[in-house]
Amino acid sequence: MKMILSLLSAAMAVTLALPAQAQFAKPEDAIKYRKNSLFVMQQHWARVGAMATGKIPFDAKQAQDNMEVVSTLAKLPWAAFGEGTDKGDTRAKPEIWKESVKFKEAADKFQIEVAKVNAAAKTGNLDNLKTAFGSAGSSCKACHDSFRKD
Amino acid sequence: MKMILSLLSAAMAVTLALPAQAQFAKPEDAIKYRKNSLFVMQQHWARVGAMATGKIPFDAKQAQDNMEVVSTLAKLPWAAFGEGTDKGDTRAKPEIWKESVKFKEAADKFQIEVAKVNAAAKTGNLDNLKTAFGSAGSSCKACHDSFRKD
Numbered sequence: 001m002k003m004i005l006s007l008l009s010a011a012m013a014v015t016l017a018l019p020a021q022a023q024f025a026k027p028e029d030a031i032k033y034r035k036n037s038l039f040v041m042q043q044h045w046a047r048v049g050a051m052a053t054g055k056i057p058f059d060a061k062q063a064q065d066n067m068e069v070v071s072t073l074a075k076l077p078w079a080a081f082g083e084g085t086d087k088g089d090t091r092a093k094p095e096i097w098k099e100s101v102k103f104k105e106a107a108d109k110f111q112i113e114v115a116k117v118n119a120a121a122k123t124g125n126l127d128n129l130k131t132a133f134g135s136a137g138s139s140c141k142a143c144h145d146s147f148r149k150d
Numbered sequence: 151m152k153m154i155l156s157l158l159s160a161a162m163a164v165t166l167a168l169p170a171q172a173q174f175a176k177p178e179d180a181i182k183y184r185k186n187s188l189f190v191m192q193q194h195w196a197r198v199g200a201m202a203t204g205k206i207p208f209d210a211k212q213a214q215d216n217m218e219v220v221s222t223l224a225k226l227p228w229a230a231f232g233e234g235t236d237k238g239d240t241r242a243k244p245e246i247w248k249e250s251v252k253f254k255e256a257a258d259k260f261q262i263e264v265a266k267v268n269a270a271a272k273t274g275n276l277d278n279l280k281t282a283f284g285s286a287g288s289s290c291k292a293c294h295d296s297f298r299k300d
Binding site for chain 2: 023033035036037039040069072073
């Protein structure tokens with residue numbers, strides 16, 4: 001029950017809105033911002049992944065700390081895919097803007113998955129972490145396949 | 151190819167097991183990580199600054215949300231200034247490693263200042279935010295002057 005409440009609370013926190021592409025002075029800033037936030041997130045995600053896949057020993061505190069960072073960063077990139085940010089130093093596919101509802105759904109789904117991994121990390125149980133991490137990894141891949149150039 | 155990937159993955163696993171600055175597979179990754187996390191932090195910091203300096207209207211919720219992001223990101227860059235990360239695509243001055251105690255003190259001071267701005271943002275009072283922001287801004291500048299090339 002505590003786990004379920006924790007998951008719900010995490011999912012609700014995802015609705016934190018950081019809106020408006022107008023926050024960026026130039027399209028290049030938006031592109032840099034989304035790439036930078038995704039890179040930093042990926043670095044922390046990889047550390048959790050190494051534990052979830054048994055490549056490094058499980059350290060509950062490390063997993064929790066890294067997932068806290070991932071949770072914050074997972075909210076950020078999406079506001080930086082505004083109109084006019086499809087050209088330049090980016091691997092973003094045109095589908096992001098052509099199928100913007102589908103893209104938003106994928107971004108939302110990812111944040112929910114991250115919230116579940118974060119909740120699992122908080123339990124301090126490696127099996128919980130493995131299960132949640134696998135599911136979230138599929139969400140990353142699905143979005144990259146649909147919306148990112150190779 | 152599969153063998154190479156497997157070896158790489160094993161090498162990464164070893165690296166990941168090491169603490170702090172050794173978390174990065176390559177020095178370039180550490181440099182990219184610290185630059186990326188500083189850039190994302192700066193974007194959110196600038197939004198709070200625009201409110202603190204009256205350039206945009208004060209929005210208490212926006213200030214709080216942005217300061218939450220800044221607080222998380224303010225902890226990150228410092229672990230990426232490890233040995234061997236002084237060369238490459240970086241404006242880091244040699245003083246970071248020559249005067250590492252002073253650099254650590256500056257990084258710690260900055261995080262304390264950020265925590266104060268975060269607390270001020272939570273009060274929802276613009277005057278509190280202005281006071282805390284000004285003090286933290288001096289901390290940014292002092293560190294850039296001492297440890298970053300122009």
